[in-house]
Amino acid sequence: MSDDRLDGLSVRDVRVSFDGFTAVDGVSLEVPAGDIRFLIGPNGAGKTTLVDAITGLVRATGSVRFGDQELLGRPVHRISRLGVGRTFQTSTVFEELSVVQNLDIAAGARRSWATLARCRRGIPDEVAAALETIGLAGRADQLAGTLAHGQKQWLEIGMLLVQDARLLLLDEPVAGMSHEERDATGALLETVSRDRTVVVIEHDMDFLRRFARSVTVLHAGRVLSEGTVAQVQADPRVQEVYLGHPVDAGSVPSPLEA
C-alpha cells in the first residue's frame, strides 16, 4: 500500500467506566508492529470495550499510542484517518451499495469535495487490488447485502485495506464461518500482517492456535495473562478463569485445547 510505515500499538493504563461500572480497569498492553495479536477472555472481559476505547467510540482515560500518535481524546473519524481501522461483531457493510462502491467509499476518506462531486469512472487501482486480495473480484458489481456472511466479513477487511489502515482491529472476524472460510480468513490475515499490525478479538480457539502470533487474555477488565499461545495455555490463572478452578498442570486438558 501507499504508506509503508509499520507501527505498533501501545495501550497504557486504559480505563473505561459506564455509570460506575468499570468495563476496562487499567489495561496496558504492547502490540509490536506487524504482530497478529489475539485478544481473548470470557464474556464481559472488556475486549470489545477496549477496542471501542482505542477507536474513540467510548471515552477512556489513560493513553493509547499508535506509532507516535496519541489516539485518546480524538473523534472517531480523526483516529480512523491516522490509520486505525476496525470491524464489528455484526458485519456492517453498506448493503444497498455494490462491492465496488463499498470499497470505493472506504478508499475515499481523504478525497476532496471536488472529487466527491464527480462520478466514479472504472475501478481505482487500490480497489482492484483489494478485490483480488479478498477474493471478491468476481462479485465486484454485486450488492453487498446479497453476499454470503463470510464474504461480507472479507469485504469489511477489504474496506480496511483500501482505507489504508495500518492497524486492523477485528471483532470476531470468523464467527459463523465455515471451516474453509476460516482457513481463507486466516491466510488473509497472514497476508495483510506483512505490512500492518493486526489485533483480533476471537472466541474460536482452533483459529487462535493456528493464526495467533501472540495472545492477551483479558478478565474482568484487566490483563490476566499475555504471551505466546503455548505460554498462555500453560498459565494456571487462565485455566482458572475458563474452568472456574485452578488445575494441576497436565491433569486436565487446557480449556484452550477444548
Place this chain on the structure above:
Amino acid sequence: MTAVTPAPPSTAGAPAPADVAPGSRPGGRSRLRPAAGFAFGAALLFAVAPLALSDFRLALLAKYLCVAMVAVGIGIAWGRGGMLTLGQGVFFGLGGYAMAMHLKLADAGPGGMPDFMQLYGQLDELPVWWRPFASPWFALPATVLLPMAVAFGLGSLVFRRRVRGAYFAILSQALAAAMVILLIGQQGTTGGTNGLTDIQGFFGYDLDDPVNQRMVYFIIAGVLLALLALARQIVHSRYGELLVAVRDSEERVRFLGYDPASVKLVAYVVAAGMAGLAGALFVPAVGIISPALIGIVPSIEFVIGVAVGGRATLLGPVLGAVAVAWARTALSERFPGTWTYLQGLLFVVVVAFLPGGLASLWALARRRAERAEVHQ
C-alpha cells in the same frame, strides 16, 4: 474441501477476470438513456402541456411543478440521506418571501411602500431589513442563499450533535411552526396571516397577462429540469454513494474516516436551496405567499408526495408531488371536507405497504416478469 468455498480470498495477485475489468458500466447506452429521458421530459413540459392545457390548468401545473422542485430536494435529503425533513416549508417560505418582498417593492415603485404596511403597520418608512430586497441583485440570490444559510446553521448544530430519525423530523417540523408564528406575529412588516398578496408584476411584466403567465410556466419547467439534472449528478457522484452509506450506517462511515455530519449537511443545504428556489418561483406563478402555504401542513404535504412517488428514486418524488398536488385540487373541489383524511390515509397506506413508493411498483413488476421467464 476447499473447493466448496464459494470464493476464498486469494493471497496471490492473479489478474482480474475480464468481466470485472475497469469500467464496470459500459459507456454508450447508459449515458444515452438519461439524455433521452430528459428530452422526453422537456418535450412533455415544453410542447405537450402548453398545447393540451388551458391557461388555467397550465397555471395550476406551474404551481405543481414548484412543489415538485421541493420534492426533488426532499428526495435527496430523505430518500438518499435518510433525513426525514418535515419542515421544508421553512425554506420554501424563505425563498417565497424573499421573492415576494422584492416584487412588492417593485410594484410600489421607487421610494414606495407595500400597501399592507400603511394599512396594518402604520409605518412611515420601510423597515431596515426590507430595504436590500428592493434590489433584484440582492433579492434573487437571496431566494436560494438565504434558505441555504439557515439550513447550514441549523444543520451544523443538529447533525454534529447526532440528532437524527424521529428527533430530527420533529425538530424540523417545530421550525416550520416557529416560522409561521413569527410571520403572523409581525403583521405590520410581514403581512401576518394574509401574507404578501396581490403581486402584480414580475420584473416589469404584468402577471395578469396570460402570455406572461405562460413565460413564468416555461421558466419553472426549465428550472425543474435543471434541478433534476443536478439531482441526477448528485445521486450518481461519489458523494451520492457516500450519502447512501451514511443513511444506512452512519457509524460505519465514521470509522472509515469521514465526518457524517458534513456529508448530511451538504444534502440538507442543497435540499433547502431547491425548496427556496421553488418558493421564489411559486410567487409569480400564484401571486401570493402566506404562512398557510409554508406551515406544518404544506411541509407534510411535500413529504407525502415524495413518499407516494418513491423517495429513493430520481423521478419518483417529482411524479408523486405532481400527482398528489393534482389529486388535492381535483378531489378537494368535489369533497372539500374529506381530502385531508384521504391524504392521511394515502400516506399511511404507502408507508405501510409500499415503502418504496409507486416507483417501486415498476421494479417489482420487472422482477416478477424476470421470475416468470425463469420458470418457463
